[in-house]
Amino acid sequence: MLRKRFGLASVALLMMGLAACSDNSEGGASAEANGSSDEEINFVWYPNESGQDMTSSRDAIGAIIEEATGREVNHQLTTDYAIAIETLVNDNAELAFMGAQGYIEANNSNDAIQPLFVQSGASGTLDDAVYYSWLAVNLDDEDIYKDGDDYNLDEIADKTMSFVSNSSTSGFKVPASGIISHFEDEDLDEESLMEGGPLFSQVLFGNSHQGSAVNVLNGNADVAAFCDTCVENYVELVEGEENRPGSIYKVKDDAAEPFNTVTGSEFVLISVTPVLNAPFVGNIDLLGEDVFKEIQDHFASDEVAENEEIFVPEDSEESALFFKSENERFAPVDDDWFNPIRELSN
Template sequence: MYKKIGSFFMVVMILSILAACSDGSAGGASSDDVIDIVWYPNESGNELKAARDEIGNVIEEETGKEVEHHLTTDYAIAIETIANDNAELAFMGAQGYIEANSKNDAVKPMVVPTGPSGTLEDAMYHSWLAVNVDDQTNYKNGDDFSLDTIEGKRFSFVSNSSTSGFVVPSSTIMENFSDKELTEEDLMEGGPLFEQVLFGGSHQGSAVNLLNGNADVAAFCDTCVENYVEVAEGEENTVGSVYKVKDNAEEPFNTVTGSEFTLMNVTPVLNAPFVANTNLLSDEEFETIQNLFSSEEIANNEAIFVPEDSDESGLFFKSGDERFVPVEDQWFNPIRELSATK
């Protein structure tokens, strides 16, 4: 009798321990008094700590809850973290949001940063295809850059879950080589089009793959590298413009300071959203944080929207009336439809 009772309590103890482990920090799940924000690799670097912390601070002040930052080294980890109910908030690209939402419809878009107009009309950044400046003539037909020239080259993408580092550029490339009837999978490996395919894991990593000689052509975006590079020749986000890595650039660009690259292709992309997991946030909490992000206080917070002429690193920059505005799921349909066509 005692043996049976002892076995029963042993089972109860084991189940309690397992339940505790599944809800603890090791699994990444947030407790009721903690809001966990998961960040892509692009925004997980030390140089952006102050910007992340300021966003956490204002959320803490508004909600009375502690904010914990979940930094990642892989797009898939960030997507799975928010989709698997292990984080309340995430800042991610349109494609990442679409993937997380398809896994868990409780993941909803909250806000996106606008363009200089302060509206969604110009809420966009840019996907680049870049080559080393000394090699640029190899990628031209006559005076103009041509995507035909990238065939047989070593190519670097960011991640196959990256909007501007894979979905948009791969669509552009497949359209250019439409006669080859390429698939998305064909572009993920060497053979069908490229000699070799690399994935940088972040936009910074893809750019460095180009600049350190591991790739001949690389896809990455303007906003993720703007803290490290400056225009050396031409206009921002213009084909043919030359960018130079700053002399004081932090990791991972500290090994390629002074290097220059040229833009051979530039494509506008919908801005990245902050998204929320509504399984973990109540309707009231969602609205509270959405209203906070959309407020004048945040729009004028120079630690969040860094003035364009500042030397400070930041997640978002202000050249006009940039701010956060609420956004609905349907706004991302152009990216969703782009992915569906592949």
């Protein structure tokens, strides 16, 4: 499913944290209290993938891990990027699914955290393993940002902006890089964007891609950054091509939380930028090199690529993390693959 995202030039960022709360853990125990054991593998999830609608995907992924390792998986759900990242960094979880930026932040703090694999592109390779970071506005406000047939990012100045989290690749790192480049005469940096001024009148953080999208749809923000894959279960394309500026999307009538409060709302993309697909990562010290490799090899297998509980058929009405349109599968990656994201901070 990880299909595509946003538009200016580069790739992405994602998470940081503290320790998952017991009332957010499917296993019923907190990340901090559980730690690691030979009997159990703790998997911490970002807020984007912690919703009830993602339960079947989490369970299917957990089943593959259990099959590969013979160990039970405890799913730890979070409501904050920082919690997810710190849970991993502090050796309170062995595995996570995070954006490129979140991985880089985690690896900087604990070099035992290494990437396992990412979803390939439709080709089945890493050549097109990207999703998309969007800047979106309400359809009724489209003309404010139009310049002929194109969109003018100059018009986002002095508006209320919604990002996801400062640890989000496609919900902050990539769009921030594009905005800073566009307003090159304004002497902007990431910190100034997070604080609002001098560019924006106010900056909000949705704490998830879904939350950022809802911020613009309910009128709390004028412009919002979020990615295609995190909202594709809730919205449908009604005009234009997928992941192209000017394309119009509508919230489905039966959309789950948090979109159930804005069903029928329409938004238009004013900027779209490709982003490197998000990695599954593991703590190699806690797992051990052999188990780390077993998990990596198992997920990269043809068996998993053909598993319809993992890669749900594209025409399915079910919510899922990953969809199969052509030859999608999981592909191993190493740390260097994420250097384009690191370079956004240089």
